[in-house]
Amino acid sequence: xxxxxxxxxxxxxxxxxxxxxxxxxxxxxxxxxxxxxxxxxxxxxxxxxxxxxxxxxxxxxxxxxxxxxxxxxxxxxxxxxxxxxxxxxxxxxxxxxxxxxxxxxxxxxxxxxxxxxxxxxxxxxxxxxxxxxxxxxxxxxxxxxxxxxxxxxxxxxxxxxxxxxxxxxxxxxxxxxxxxxxxxxxxxxxxxxxxxxxxxxxxxxxxxxxxxxxxxxxxxxxxxxxxxxxxxxxxxxxxxxxxxxxxxxxxxxxxxxxxxxxxxxxxxxxxxxxxxxxxxxxxxxxxxxxxxxxxxxxxxxxxxxxxxxxxxxxxxxxxxxxxxxxxxxxxxxxxxxxxxxxxxxxxxxxxxxxxxxxxxxxxxxxxxxxxxxxxxxxxxxxxxxxxxxxxxxxxxxxxxxxxxxxxxxxxxxxxxxxxxxxxxxxxxxxxxxxxxxxxxxxxxxxxxxxxxxxxxxxxxxxxxxxxxxxxxxxxxxxxxxxxxxxxxxxx
Amino acid sequence: xxxxxxxxxxxxxxxxxxxxxxxxxxxxxxxxxxxxxxxxxxxxxxxxxxxxxxxxxxxxxxxxxxxxxxxxxxxxxxxxxxxxxxxxxxxxxxxxxxxxxxxxxxxxxxxxxxxxxxxxxxxxxx
Numbered sequence: 035x036x037x038x039x040x041x042x043x044x045x046x047x048x049x050x051x052x053x054x055x056x057x058x059x060x061x062x063x064x065x066x067x068x069x070x071x072x073x074x075x076x077x078x079x080x081x082x083x084x085x086x087x088x089x090x091x092x093x094x095x096x097x098x099x100x101x102x103x104x105x106x107x108x109x110x111x112x113x114x115x116x117x118x119x120x121x122x123x124x125x126x127x128x129x130x131x132x133x134x135x136x137x138x139x140x141x142x143x144x145x146x147x148x149x150x151x152x153x154x155x156x157x158x159x160x161x162x163x164x165x166x167x168x169x170x171x172x173x174x175x176x177x178x179x180x181x182x183x184x185x186x187x188x189x190x191x192x193x194x195x196x197x198x199x200x201x202x203x204x205x206x207x208x209x210x211x212x213x214x215x216x217x218x219x220x221x222x223x224x225x226x227x228x229x230x231x232x233x234x235x236x237x238x239x240x241x242x243x244x245x246x247x248x249x250x251x252x253x254x255x256x257x258x259x260x261x262x263x264x265x266x267x268x269x270x271x272x273x274x275x276x277x278x279x280x281x282x283x284x285x286x287x288x289x290x291x292x293x294x295x296x297x298x299x300x301x302x303x304x305x306x307x308x309x310x311x312x313x314x315x316x317x318x319x320x321x322x323x324x325x326x327x328x329x330x331x332x333x334x335x336x337x338x339x340x341x342x343x344x345x346x347x348x349x350x351x352x353x354x355x356x357x358x359x360x361x362x363x364x365x366x367x368x369x370x371x372x373x374x375x376x377x378x379x380x381x382x383x384x385x386x387x388x389x390x391x392x393x394x395x396x397x398x399x400x401x402x403x404x405x406x407x408x409x410x411x412x413x414x415x416x417x418x419x420x421x422x423x424x425x426x427x428x429x430x431x432x433x434x435x436x437x438x439x440x441x442x443x444x445x446x447x448x449x450x451x452x453x454x455x456x457x458x459x460x461x462x463x464x465x466x467x468x469x470x471x472x473x474x475x476x477x478x479x480x481x482x483x484x485x486x487x488x489x490x491x492x493x494x495x496x497x498x499x500x501x502x503x504x505x506x507x508x509x510x511x512x513x514x515x516x517x518x519x520x521x522x523x524x525x
Numbered sequence: 526x527x528x529x530x531x532x533x534x535x536x537x538x539x540x541x542x543x544x545x546x547x548x549x550x551x552x553x554x555x556x557x558x559x560x561x562x563x564x565x566x567x568x569x570x571x572x573x574x575x576x577x578x579x580x581x582x583x584x585x586x587x588x589x590x591x592x593x594x595x596x597x598x599x600x601x602x603x604x605x606x607x608x609x610x611x612x613x614x615x616x617x618x619x620x621x622x623x624x625x626x627x628x629x630x631x632x633x634x635x636x637x638x639x640x641x642x643x644x645x646x647x648x649x650x651x
Contacts, residue, residue, distance in 0.1 A: 311608060314607065314608065314630070315580065315606070315607035315608050316607070317607075318607035318608075318628075318629040318630045319536050319538075319539050319607045319629060320538070321630075322539060322542065322607075322629045322630075322633070322636075323536075323538040323539055323542050325632065325633050326542040326543075326545075326546060326633045326636075327542060329633045329634065330542075330545060330546070330549070348633075352632045355630045355631070355632065356630075358630060359628075359630045
C-alpha cells in the first residue's frame, strides 16, 4: 500500500512538473504554497523564491499596471469567496518582464466544512497562439479591406451543386441579402430568370469544360431589382486541389449601362433629327405647291365663296409649313441660342403635342391662367418648349383617371416669370421628392427617368429654378422661375 | 430687258409653280429638272439669275453651284430647299458661293419677296 502511495506521489510529481501549463496552489491568504516547473519557466523565478510569496508579486513586476493586478485580484476574490471556478485570459509579466498572455483557470479549493482553503491557478501560455492568430487575422482583415474597397464587386462561392457556401465581400451590399439568409440557398436565387443567358447549367458546363466563364448578364437582388453585371465564374479548388465548387465574381456595371443608354438616347435623337429633316423636306414640297397654287387661284375671277375657301386652303397650308418648321427645329438639337422667349406662346405651342400622351377615354381638362403681355424671359425657345412639353406630358401621365391640369404664368416683382404646372394626379411620396430630378428616376412602368433631369438641367442653365411640391393622391405642382430678359437685350 | 431666270427643281409641281409665280412677277423663266441638265442649259444660254434646288437626283444643287462658280463668279445663284431654315446648310451654301437662300417652308408671298430682294441688283423684267 505504502509503495502504491509513493508511486502515486511520483506520478503526480512527474505529471505536474512536465505539464505544459503553470500550476499554482494558493492558500487562503493568497500566498503560493505550491508551483510546478512551468511556473518557474514562465515567471523566470526559482522555486524557492516563489514559494511563500504573494501571488501578485510573483506574477506581476513592480512596473506592471495596477489595473491588470486589480483585475486578477477581483477574479480570485470571486473564485475564493463565492467558490466559483473562473476562466479568463489575462496578461502577466513573464520572464524578462515580457508580457505573456495566459489563459487562466482559477478553481477554489473547498474543505469538507465548506470553507475555502485556497485556490488552484492553472495558466496556459497562449501568447504565441494568439500572435499567430493575430497575424492571420491581420491578413484576413487586410484582404477584406482590399476586397471591400473594390466597389461594385460581389464575390460568392457555391459547392458543386450550386448551393452558396460563402457570401463574401460586397455581396451583401450588392444583393441586399444577409449572409445568414442566403447561405446554402441555391445560386439560382441570384440569377435573373428573365435573362435568356442566365442558364446555370450552361454556365457551369462552360466552367467544367473551359475552367472559366465570363459574360455580361443580369443578377437579381433580394427585393427583385435587376442589376446588370459582368459575371465571372471559376472553378473553386480546395486545399488538396480538388474541384469542390464554383467562385462567382460579379461586377456591377449599372453606371456603364446608364452611360451607354444615354449615348444610345442621343444617337436616337440624332437619328430622329435626321428623320425629321427628311420628313420635313418631303412635306414642304407638296405644301408649297398647295399654298402656291391656292394663292395663284385666289387672283382668278372666282366667286367670293371659292376665294374664301382658297384662302382657307392657303392659310392651312401655311400652318402646316410652320408646324413642320418648328418640329424640325425642335428635333435639330442645335446649340442653344438665348434670346427673348414669350412663355405664354411657348406653352401654347406645346399643348397640342402634349395632348397625344393623354390616354384614350380619359378626360383631362386644361385650365390656363396666363398673365397677359408678360415680359419675355431670357432663354432658348426650343429648350424651354422641351421643358414645358415634358412637364405637361408628366401631368397627363400622372392622371390615368383623368383630372385637371392648371397652367399659370405670372411675373414676380419684374424680376422673373413664375410658371406653374399643376395636376390633380397620383402625386409623389415625400421621401421620393428629393430624387425626382435625378437621372433615371421614374415612377412610370416604361419610363426612362430622363425627362425631369433634362428639365432640371435646362432650367439650371437658364439661371432659373424648378421645384416640385406633391402630395400622394392629391397631385403635383411644378414651379419654374425664369429671369426676365433685360430690356436692353430685348430686341 | 426681261430678267432671265433658270429654275432647277426635280419635282414637277414645284418647278411649274415657281415658273407660274415668277412669270407673274415679270421674269422670263426657263425650267429644268436636274443638275446636269441645268449645266448644259447654262452652257448654251445666258441667264440673269438661277433658282436652284439643293436636293436633286444625280449631281446635287451644291455641286451644280460649285460647277457654276468654276466658270462664273458673278452669276447670282439662289438656293431653294425643302429642308427649311437650316444654319449648317446655309453656311455650306455660302461657302460654295451662293447668293441667297430660300426655304420652301416659307409662305408663297414671302418666297417671292425674298427672291425679289436677292434679285434686286438684277435688272427686272417689265
